[in-house]
Amino acid sequence: MEFDLNKLKKRASYPFETVAVGLAFSPEMEQLLAEAKKITDACGSKLILIHVGEKTKEKEKSLEDILFRINIEEKKVKLIWADGDVVDSLLKLCKLNIVDLLILGALEKENILKFYLGSIARTVSRRAKCSVLLVTQKKPSQKSKQKVIVNAGADHPKTIHSVNAALYFAKNLGINEVTMVHEVHVPALAMAMAESSSAPEVTKIKKEYSEEESNKLHSLIAKCNTGSVKINEKVIKGKPGYAIRQYAETKKADLLVINSPDTHLTFLDRIFTHDIEFILADLPCNLLIVHSRV
Amino acid sequence: MLKFSHNDLFSLLITVGVMLIIARLFAEIGKKFKLPVVMGEIIAGMILGPTVLGTVNPEVFSFLFPKESGAKIALDGITSISVIMLLFVAGLEVQLQLVLKQGKTAIYTSVTSMLIPFVLGFSAVWFIPQWFDYETNHRLVYALFFGTAMAISAIPVIAKILLDLNMYKTRVGQIIMAAAIFDDLTGWLMFSLILSMLGKEGEITNIWYTVVMILFFGLFMLFIGKKIIDRALPWIQTKLSWPGGVLSISLGLCFLSAAFTERIGLHAILGAFIMGIAFGDSAHLHEKAREIIHQFITNIFAPLFFVTLGLKVNFIQNFDFTLVTIVLFLAVICKLLGASLGAYLGGLPKRESLAVGFGMNARGAMEIILGTLALDAGLIDEKMFVALVIMALVTSLMSGPLMKKMMT
Numbered sequence: 137m138e139f140d141l142n143k144l145k146k147r148a149s150y151p152f153e154t155v156a157v158g159l160a161f162s163p164e165m166e167q168l169l170a171e172a173k174k175i176t177d178a179c180g181s182k183l184i185l186i187h188v189g190e191k192t193k194e195k196e197k198s199l200e201d202i203l204f205r206i207n208i209e210e211k212k213v214k215l216i217w218a219d220g221d222v223v224d225s226l227l228k229l230c231k232l233n234i235v236d237l238l239i240l241g242a243l244e245k246e247n248i249l250k251f252y253l254g255s256i257a258r259t260v261s262r263r264a265k266c267s268v269l270l271v272t273q274k275k276p277s278q279k280s281k282q283k284v285i286v287n288a289g290a291d292h293p294k295t296i297h298s299v300n301a302a303l304y305f306a307k308n309l310g311i312n313e314v315t316m317v318h319e320v321h322v323p324a325l326a327m328a329m330a331e332s333s334s335a336p337e338v339t340k341i342k343k344e345y346s347e348e349e350s351n352k353l354h355s356l357i358a359k360c361n362t363g364s365v366k367i368n369e370k371v372i373k374g375k376p377g378y379a380i381r382q383y384a385e386t387k388k389a390d391l392l393v394i395n396s397p398d399t400h401l402t403f404l405d406r407i408f409t410h411d412i413e414f415i416l417a418d419l420p421c422n423l424l425i426v427h428s429r430v
Numbered sequence: 431m432l433k434f435s436h437n438d439l440f441s442l443l444i445t446v447g448v449m450l451i452i453a454r455l456f457a458e459i460g461k462k463f464k465l466p467v468v469m470g471e472i473i474a475g476m477i478l479g480p481t482v483l484g485t486v487n488p489e490v491f492s493f494l495f496p497k498e499s500g501a502k503i504a505l506d507g508i509t510s511i512s513v514i515m516l517l518f519v520a521g522l523e524v525q526l527q528l529v530l531k532q533g534k535t536a537i538y539t540s541v542t543s544m545l546i547p548f549v550l551g552f553s554a555v556w557f558i559p560q561w562f563d564y565e566t567n568h569r570l571v572y573a574l575f576f577g578t579a580m581a582i583s584a585i586p587v588i589a590k591i592l593l594d595l596n597m598y599k600t601r602v603g604q605i606i607m608a609a610a611i612f613d614d615l616t617g618w619l620m621f622s623l624i625l626s627m628l629g630k631e632g633e634i635t636n637i638w639y640t641v642v643m644i645l646f647f648g649l650f651m652l653f654i655g656k657k658i659i660d661r662a663l664p665w666i667q668t669k670l671s672w673p674g675g676v677l678s679i680s681l682g683l684c685f686l687s688a689a690f691t692e693r694i695g696l697h698a699i700l701g702a703f704i705m706g707i708a709f710g711d712s713a714h715l716h717e718k719a720r721e722i723i724h725q726f727i728t729n730i731f732a733p734l735f736f737v738t739l740g741l742k743v744n745f746i747q748n749f750d751f752t753l754v755t756i757v758l759f760l761a762v763i764c765k766l767l768g769a770s771l772g773a774y775l776g777g778l779p780k781r782e783s784l785a786v787g788f789g790m791n792a793r794g795a796m797e798i799i800l801g802t803l804a805l806d807a808g809l810i811d812e813k814m815f816v817a818l819v820i821m822a823l824v825t826s827l828m829s830g831p832l833m834k835k836m837m838t
Contacts, residue, residue: 291599322598323607324523326717328589330724341593378713399533407652410527414713 147234149267149297149428150304156184156235158226158260161195164273166202168241171271171422173208175239178308184214184233188225191217223259235266242270244419258416261425262401267301270423281313285384287394288316289376290352294395297428299360302393305424306365315368315387318353319379320345346371377414385420392420396427438500445494445505446734452478453733464594466587466826468795471733472819475740484744495741509738511685512731513799514702517618518684519727520796521706522720523585524615532608535776539605539769540612543790544581546768547761548620551580554760561756563811574624575804579797579818580764582617583610584826586728587794591830597837602782605773606789614796615707619644621800622691622700628807643694648704651687656708659683663714676719677726680709699803732795739802739819748812749820757817758824765791765825785836792829797822 157172159165169185176183187195203210214233218225230238242257261268286302289295299316306314322345329338349371357367372379384392397412405413415423452474460470476482484491496502529536555562555573564572588610589598597603626640666675684705691701709715770787778786801818804810810818 323525323528324585324589325593325598326721326724327519327523327586327728328593328598330586330721330728373717375713405527405530408525408527408530408711409713410531 145429147236147429149301149426150236152179152181152237152267152305154184154233154235155179155181155237155239156186156230156233158238158240158256159185159187159199160241160256161187161189161198162241164241164271165198166206167273168239168271169202169208170206171269172239173206174309175237175269175305178310179305181237182214183208183212184216184229184235186216186218186226186229188218188220188222222256223263226256226260227263227265230264230266237267237269238264239269239271242272242419242423244272244274245417261416261423262397262412264396264425265427265429267396267427268425270419270425272419272422274421282309282311282391283387283389284311284314284391284393285380285387285389286314286316287380287392288318288353288356289395290318290349290356292395294398294426294428295356296359298393298395298426299356301426301428302424303360303362303365305393307363312364313366313368315370316353316357317370317372317380317383318349318356319376320349320371320373321376321379375410375414377409377411381415381418381420389421391422391424393424393426396425434500434504438504441493441496441499441501442504445501446508448494449474449478449734449737450730453737457733464830466590466794466823468587468732468736468798469823469826471736472740472798472823474733475737476745477740478737479741480744481740481746505738508731509735510698512727512735513803514684514688514698515681515727515731516735516795516799517699518681518702518706518709519724520585520614520618521703521708522710522723523589524611524703524707524710526611526615526711528604528608529612532604535773535778536605536608536612538776539609539772539786539790542772542775543583543609543765543769543787544613544616546771547580547764548577550577550764550767551760552577554756561753563813564809568628568809571624571627571809574620574627575809578617578620578624579800579804580761581613581768582621582793582796582800583613583765583790584792584794584796584822585610585614586796587792587826588789588829591789591792591826591833595830595834595837597833602778602785602789602837605776605778606786609769609772609786609790613790617796617800618699618703619648621803622697622703624809625697625699625803625807626695628809640696643696644700647691647694647696647700651704651708655705656711659708660712660714663709663712667714667716667719673719673722676716677722680719680723683709697803735802736795736798739798742802742805743812743815745816745819748816750813750817753813754817754820757814758821761793761821761825762791762828781836785833788829788832788836791832792826793822794826795822797825 155172155176157168172183175181200210216229218229238260240257240260246255257270261270284302284306286299288299302314329341353369353371357369372383394412394415401413409417453471456474457467457470460467478494529540552573555576588606592598592603592606623640623644627637666679684702687701687705688698692698766787769790770783773783773786774780798819801810801815805815
């Protein structure tokens with residue numbers, strides 16, 4: 137199987153023209169497909185269903201029944217049955233089919249061993265060259281207003297693409313309010329200020345940092361295509377990844393949107409947890425990882 | 431049996447009170463001239479110690495610091511506890527994920543800024559022994575120590591310089607911090623190994639036993655201890671009194687860990703340092719808790735520790751111009767070369783690479799702690815100690831202006 141990498145390079149992170157769903161035939165598959173239908177209907181996307189594993193009559197029947205129940209026309213869906221390593225096959229098929237968004241089901245929390253060794257959904261999230269939506273087992277929210285939180289780390293070049301992708305997603309799904317969160321973490325600042333800064337100096341430094349970060353966030357949002365979506369701005373302090381995870385959990389968010397990882401994440405990144413690994417360790421809600429391909 | 435008498439208590443209280451106030455006074459005067467706080471504290475020690483007070487008025491000096499008394503033993507205990515706590519707060523800021531996050535440039539800078547000074551420092555002792563004065567049977571340990579002394583950095587002073595220059599959040603600032611964290615970690619592990627190799631009576635003990643124990647303890651804390659602390663911290667911070675709960679539990683565990691490493695033949699500082707890493711690494715540790723721990727230790731125990739340095743040594747009698755020049759020259763060249771080369775190979779432009787080199791060159795309080803422990807262990811003499819203290823202060827003073835020059 138050959139694929140043209142040039143088609144993927146610099147491809148915009150949105151619109152989601154092609155959406156794929158990784159099927160594991162778990163009890164949550166119906167919920168996952170219902171979420172996929174909602175997104176593809178809203179974004180006008182082409183839907184691809186991928187299962188890496190043995191093709192059996194039972195699986196075919198089960199899928200047919202679910203598709204019927206949630207009103208997906210089977211002939212409008214591209215169904216791929218593949219063999220081999222699940223992660224590698226999924227990633228390869230996504231590249232081949234120029235998938236813009238891959239939807240996968242994920243446990244909110246893996247057991248320690250599985251987390252360190254890497255579960256399928258989390259490994260794909262770390263390595264995918266397209267955006268990934270991890271759908272947790274939480275029951276879909278019945279609230280009229282969906283809470284969407286976007287990690288708007290204003291210092292990162294990828295963020296503008298992620299924010300715009302989040303806004304595109306929100307607009308298409310009829311979500312009219314999004315919270316943009318900018319995390320601030322200055323390591324060893326407490327140590328730097330401890331010995332020789334007076335109380336007014338400490339207050340001044342903290343205030344300046346806070347204002348500087350708020351301005352950054354504000355400038356970032358000014359550059360985005362917000363349209364009619366109401367934007368809330370929030371600057372939070374704490375370790376990147378961890379702070380926004382906690383914030384999303386506290387605010388009972390329905391969706392958290394973040395940048396894709398910058399580097400190839402390894403076992404070490406799970407030992408010395410940082411950024412996305414804090415979120416993958418314990419998903420606070422559904423997670424959209426935007427791959428901006430820049 | 432030596433009893434801690436009423437007079438000893440009186441003497442100890444006077445001593446500690448005077449030390450804290452004089453240290454603060456000189457730290458504040460130094461601050462007016464943009465000097466590091468540690469410099470003011472050491473000057474306070476020199477004034478209170480044999481260098482000035484002991485020479486000018488020996489009676490007052492003997493009254494404040496009686497030689498054979500319970501107060502002296504108690505003060506020694508306080509300074510030992512101080513150094514353990516200083517290593518604990520140093521560990522609190524070791525966040526290895528910063529090194530991973532900053533990528534190639536930080537990794538190159540970290541490794542070369544550690545390796546090149548270490549190798550050059552080690553080689554200087556090994557191949558030019560006439561420059562140094564040490565016991566011949568301690569040649570390997572001395573060379574390892576000097577290499578480590580050349581390689582170590584000082585996160586507190588570097589962080590303060592970056593803050594003053596408003597470079598904290600710049601790319602150069604982040605790389606310097608990441609590399610300083612790596613150098614501190616490897617430097618203190620190395621130094622613990624050296625101290626453990628020296629053994630209790632100054633004899634060289636089995637190096638493999640020490641290496642295995644350090645690895646065992648380090649890995650245990652990294653994989654299990656860190657997880658337990660991470661799980662317990664939210665409970666500690668919400669269910670126990672604030673901030674008393676987190677303060678007592680963190681320092682309690684610091685002392686227990688220090689006691690454990692001391693007991694198994696490693697130095698107590700290693701236990702404190704690693705416990706600091708385990709606490710500091712937890713994302714659950716509130717920033718406010720971190721601030722309180724820093725404030726508590728930096729403003730009470732650090733001054734006591736640095737003032738006692740001035741009490742230990744006569745800085746004028748033990749000032750050896752040649753040795754000071756050699757140590758200073760080697761320290762600056764080694765660190766500048768190592769850190770700048772790593773930053774340059776990692777992709778930074780020339781001037782920014784040099785700025786990284788000058789930033790990493792600041793040794794500050796960490797070098798002085800290293801020197802003090804080596805002096806107490808009998809590994810180095812007073813002359814080398816004075817040379818290391820001067821090197822630490824000079825490199826800390828030159829770091830900021832030279833970095834600024836490179837960045838403008």
